[in-house]
Amino acid sequence: MAATKLLCAIESNRRSVRAVSVLVIVALLVSVYFLVLSTGPTFVFANAMYLPIVIASVIFGCKGGVLTALVGGLMIGPFIPLDLVNAEPQAMYHWLYRSGFYTLIGIVVGLTSDAIRRNIKVQRKEAKLDRATGLSNYAALEEELARLKVIEESEKGSFSHCIVVIYLSNAQEIVSHFGLSSLDKIILQMSERFKLEAPLGCVVYRIRPDQLGILLRGKKEQELDYLCGKLRKIFLDPFFCNKLLLHGDIFTGGAKFSKILNRPEYYIQRAVAAALRAETDRVSRIILLSKKSDEIVAENLRLLGDLNEALHKGHLQMHFQPKIELDSGAILHAEALMRWHHPRIGYIPPVKFIPRAERSTLIGELTAFAIDRSLQEVVSFKKGGIDIKVAVNISVQNLAQPSFVYQVRSLLAKHGLTGESLELELTENSLMNDIEGAIVVLSRLAKLGITLSIDDFGTGYSSLQYLQKLPVSLLKIDQSFVGDLGSNEANKHIVDASIELAHKLNYKVVAEGVEDEETLIYLRNAGCDFAQGFLISRALPAKEFSFWHRSSKGRYSFSWLAQDCSLQSKLLSRLS
Ligand code: C2E
Ligand code: CA
Numbered sequence: 001m002a003a004t005k006l007l008c009a010i011e012s013n014r015r016s017v018r019a020v021s022v023l024v025i026v027a028l029l030v031s032v033y034f035l036v037l038s039t040g041p042t043f044v045f046a047n048a049m050y051l052p053i054v055i056a057s058v059i060f061g062c063k064g065g066v067l068t069a070l071v072g073g074l075m076i077g078p079f080i081p082l083d084l085v086n087a088e089p090q091a092m093y094h095w096l097y098r099s100g101f102y103t104l105i106g107i108v109v110g111l112t113s114d115a116i117r118r119n120i121k122v123q124r125k126e127a128k129l130d131r132a133t134g135l136s137n138y139a140a141l142e143e144e145l146a147r148l149k150v151i152e153e154s155e156k157g158s159f160s161h162c163i164v165v166i167y168l169s170n171a172q173e174i175v176s177h178f179g180l181s182s183l184d185k186i187i188l189q190m191s192e193r194f195k196l197e198a199p200l201g202c203v204v205y206r207i208r209p210d211q212l213g214i215l216l217r218g219k220k221e222q223e224l225d226y227l228c229g230k231l232r233k234i235f236l237d238p239f240f241c242n243k244l245l246l247h248g249d250i251f252t253g254g255a256k257f258s259k260i261l262n263r264p265e266y267y268i269q270r271a272v273a274a275a276l277r278a279e280t281d282r283v284s285r286i287i288l289l290s291k292k293s294d295e296i297v298a299e300n301l302r303l304l305g306d307l308n309e310a311l312h313k314g315h316l317q318m319h320f321q322p323k324i325e326l327d328s329g330a331i332l333h334a335e336a337l338m339r340w341h342h343p344r345i346g347y348i349p350p351v352k353f354i355p356r357a358e359r360s361t362l363i364g365e366l367t368a369f370a371i372d373r374s375l376q377e378v379v380s381f382k383k384g385g386i387d388i389k390v391a392v393n394i395s396v397q398n399l400a401q402p403s404f405v406y407q408v409r410s411l412l413a414k415h416g417l418t419g420e421s422l423e424l425e426l427t428e429n430s431l432m433n434d435i436e437g438a439i440v441v442l443s444r445l446a447k448l449g450i451t452l453s454i455d456d457f458g459t460g461y462s463s464l465q466y467l468q469k470l471p472v473s474l475l476k477i478d479q480s481f482v483g484d485l486g487s488n489e490a491n492k493h494i495v496d497a498s499i500e501l502a503h504k505l506n507y508k509v510v511a512e513g514v515e516d517e518e519t520l521i522y523l524r525n526a527g528c529d530f531a532q533g534f535l536i537s538r539a540l541p542a543k544e545f546s547f548w549h550r551s552s553k554g555r556y557s558f559s560w561l562a563q564d565c566s567l568q569s570k571l572l573s574r575l576s
């Protein structure tokens with residue numbers, strides 16, 4: 001063990017150890033020569049020659065040991081007389097015998113040290129290999145980065161490097177259905193495709209059982225972007241395994257850097273994090289991190305820190321935007337929308353901070369705050385004689401919170417309200433990520449009497465067959481179809497079809513983003529149930545909303561009815 005450790009240390013500092021050893025061996029050879037010469041015919045100190053021989057054998061192996069043994073044997077052989085006074089030479093067989101013994105020691109120690117050294121080399125090589133596939137592993141990539149750092153220090157000029165990580169996100173599924181060996185086979189095929197497209201000489205590393213990585217060195221920024229894009233495309237084809245074609249759900253992450261200033265693992269971890277983020281976002285299958293994206297992450301973290309503070313310091317407010325019933329004009333519903341007035345930056349729109357909060361644990365607190373404040377205002381409205389059902393936007397991440405249903409029930413109880421006072425809106429796209437999980441939680445919420453609605457309907461890829469399984473009673477047609485209804489024929493067809501289909505499936509329909517009278521009339525005639533938009537009112541602070549509601553006497557007055565009946569017929573004829 002100790003010998004192995006010693007040899008490991010020697011191997012790690014090979015050059016310097018060898019240089020020092022040569023000097024020590026020469027010094028010892030000369031010292032022993034003079035020692036033997038000066039102590040006369042006994043040759044007692046000839047044993048001291050073992051020292052340089054053993055050192056040479058350990059450091060330089062068998063060849064070094066034998067060479068030192070021969071030189072040592074000769075030095076204290078024919079060149080040293082038996083008697084200095086008479087210059088009587090040693091008997092030849094004496095010094096030959098001694099030299100032979102030295103050589104034997106050199107061979108034995110040298111061979112042993114060679115064997116241990118070979119073993120260390122094999123172990124080191126194996127430590128950098130993935131056993132199942134024979135590909136280089138994480139440690140090998142770390143070593144390549146460490147080497148790159150040394151090269152960088154000696155080279156001038158600025159280049160960019162990029163670690164690209166390919167992540168097989170359905171690896172677990174593959175293992176559980178087809179076994180571990182299938183995963184290895186797919187990983188090998190991935191590495192083959194990788195090698196074909198990557199620049200010549202690029203090594204492919206298996207850094208985790210389900211992740212491959214490569215280091216693209218010394219490239220220009222644009223070249224890196226091009227290469228990463230190319231790598232992404234090669235994984236779209238299925239993989240052949242056990243006579244089956246298997247789909248690999250692959251996400252790519254890249255970390256660009258121009259100089260290695262941190263430990264190698266830092267850069268690998270960033271690339272892995274980017275690949276995992278590509279999987280979570282599902283917007284793009286490839287995410288490249290650069291210095292700029294680091295700044296974005298820092299800004300994100302700062303914003304989330306400020307948002308946390310805003311939650312506790314009262315910088316967040318809920319505003320209310322009315323939804324009117326289209327056949328009667330009754331104002332019985334309002335959507336609660338969050339407003340953040342940052343003390344330094346000013347107004348920050350929800351689209352800027354909600355998606356960021358959704359990627360953090362803060363979304364739990366934020367939604368609880370939105371529901372709590374909205375219900376508090378419902379109670380205030382009631383006290384002022386206004387009966388309003390409030391719709392709060394929730395995120396799909398909330399459904400994953402184990403205590404979410406309990407939390408909603410507690411908040412209703414806190415304000416002495418039943419589920420009938422609350423509506424929860426969820427976007428269509430987010431629901432599709434885990435529809436089965438959503439069904440379970442939404443059913444429990446529906447049991448509390450809460451109305452559930454699908455927001456931004458029409459923007460996603462949801463199948464109505466799936467939507468039907470959800471305990472949802474309202475569809476909100478996205479404003480992108482409603483905004484220019486007056487002029488856009490295609491949108492008219494979409495809205496008409498959505499309303500008809502929704503009604504056949506027993507959903508009520510809300511059209512959001514109504515900005516002009518023509519649209520309102522069109523929607524009313526198309527049989528839409530509710531409308532929401534700037535034409536009716538923007539989202540207002542609770543007090544202003546009460547005032548607006550009271551001055552409207554709880555009913556939106558359609559101007560064409562109030563002003564001139566002929567306006568409606570004029571508009572209708574224009575629309576038809
Ligand atoms: P959303 O749920 O689709 O809300 C409707 C958005 O459209 C609101 O923007 C509203 O002010 C705006 N809007 C309403 N009528 C019109 C119109 O006639 N024309 C136009 N151009 N826009 C109209 P806002 O308040 O900026 O909210 C944006 C998004 O942020 C919301 O979209 C919702 O997804 C999210 N959000 C807002 N508040 C909350 C909240 O408390 N929790 C969660 N999870 N998300 C929220
Ligand atoms: Ca909404």
Ligand code: CA
Nearest residue numbers: 455456476512
């Ligand atoms: Ca919406």
